[in-house]
Amino acid sequence: MPNGWEKHPVGKICSSIVPGRNKPKQFGGDIAWVTTPEITGKFIPSSVQENYISEETIKECGGKIVPKGAVVMAAVGDLGLIAITKEEVVLNQQLHAFVCSSKINNEFLAYWLGTQTPYMESVASKTTILYLNKTNCESIPVLVPPILEQQKIANILSTWDKAISTTERLIDNSTQQKKALMQQLLTGKKRLLDESGKPFDKKWERIELGKLLDYKQPTPYLVKSTDYSDEYPTPVLTAGKTFILGYTDEEFGIFSEDLPTIIFDDFTTASKFVDFPFKAKSSAMKMLVAKDGVSIKYIFEVMQALSYAIGGHQRHWISIFANIVIGLPCREEQQKITAVSNNADKEIELLEQQLADLQQEKKALMQVLLTGKKRVVV
Template sequence: MARSLSPEQIPLGWSYGLLDNMVERVSGHTPNKSHPEYWNGGIKWISLSDSSRLDNGYIYETDKEISELGIKNSSAQIHPAKTVVLSRDAGIGKSGVMAEPMAVSQHFIAWKCDNTKKMNSWYLYNWLQLHKREFERQAVGSTIKTIGLPYFKKLTIAAPPYQEQCKIAEILSTWDKAIRNTKRLIENSKQQKKALMQQLLTGKKRLLDDSGKQFEGEWTKVELGKLLDYKQPTSYLVKSTEYSKGYSTPVLTAGKTFILGYSNEDFGIFNEKLPVIIFDDFTTASKFVDFSFKAKSSAMKILVAKDGISTKYVYESIQMLNYPVGGHQRHWISIFSNLVIGMPCKEEQRKIAAVLNNLDSENKILNKQLKDLKQEKKALMQQLLTGKRRVKVD
């Protein structure tokens, strides 16, 4: 981004140069933590703990606040609303726009845009988003990676006239709104499923059977080890980790990543008695799997439901268990196989699993919509923020 552009690469009417020449750049500071009077004074202060609030447009809340005394006795400053911030440490390249006056820690760079008509806050925010991977590449350090301050002194940008910036920002805000709404729907869907699980998997809410009558009868308490057989993943471990999206067989982990990549190995593929549950013996994380796969870790157990048992029902019941993970031990055999869940009849298991499956399907559709919206916005950003596609300004 700091390289020079040839004249023919600069769109007609656009300017190109140092970002510092178009907008005021400021850095942050942390008041002395040994002085409690410098803290909790009502001035919102963006710190590393706010990383999850970035990349979502406006920043409304912060984990910590500082006081007027903290401002007076440190290099921290209160920046005006619509100041754009970018993380140069943890969550490198994440950015946001202040919804109200705030201060920032030294882990951030900020640009005050509204004191001049040279740079629109939302144009700059979107430009930072478009170049996020470049910022990530600039981070250096062995233990904690960071972007040094000198880099930002040389940061260059191509920008259209201010009114065109505003128009571009307005267009992109339509996608931002759709993305926010979809994220909200996804969160609502998750909360709805969680509440329903609390009711259905404890028997507090009973569904209707095929004849339209509410299920009745007591549930039994059964150990997980009596409901599920386990298989070691040894025969299904991937040999090569040279993954490619062009390959057909997913390589799984029970952790958050789930699909590590895709393998072209045509041997040792698990495709028997699907669906199954994969269970990380060390972390106790688990995933429901209804497709063929290979495994990455020997610490993963493959759990197969016994005849007449709904795999989905047992999987969702496992998610309800609140067992604290302790020590570097094999949790399935020593602990989890002995844990007890409530079990209704086979038909009620099936009905409960079907209801939860429907909610999962809705969530998948919403996540697909979210992914599509993000891709559409990125494609539009690449057109609008480079001048390849121009907008009409009233």
């Protein structure tokens, strides 16, 4: 135990507010009715807050007002999800609130509780979904430094939070700017300059995607074992958000001869641009390869900009996507457009790396500051 620190269950240094069980019958008012999906950052109500209720409705449904500055945690499902109220709110029954005593700083407590997911999971009721009752919530142990040290620790971590939030906004802004610019370039509304410094003026061809791309079935490239390791050399890919499922040491059936390629999920229509050797996981994946005279990166950008609503569980490439007609400029203009896209991607990737570095730095700071391994000067 660090000198001058104490250890208490959170229920001893805070009072609890357990939400009412009834959902409001009507919405409309000026008090936020907060649910778990609406906790997206450090404070609530967040920018995605949907429902507000009146004091009259609160009384009718037996709700409880949680004061400004309370620490709110998820008690069902997403354990370790924490936020601080920036105004009076009402919580749904999947959340639990702590009102801090004079012994504990609310921001310090929020940071601490965010590290206690393993403990929460160990005491939670193991039903179809993890659940913490009031006793479980109040039992969470807290290492409590002197109040001035708590405030200093919270201030240091808040500095990292602000830097993280700023970087996230920069990523979002850069992504939106790229999207808007590509929309202009891919429709010909904005034309770039050719090598002579004049705007491209050749008329674009209208042509089906299937005439620009060949496709390969994944069967020869499917991974046989899911015994992945980060020490293995070859990535196993999916076209979905996960992208890299893991790494395999299988030496045969590696897709490497037609790079770069677009991997396309035939059911979800998700796609990724790939310029390195890989193996596939899903038999629903197709590898799309550009025919001569076509920039595969240009086609990828066009596909990313397509607006298509998926209907039913069916395969989409041959029956639908291959027949979609797109605008195709000359090869030189394709390359100019993809160069703009690549530059924008590099800027976004740099920001994403900065974000990852900040998040790692904050994690390392929390490990030493919240445990007293490194003491701050008050």
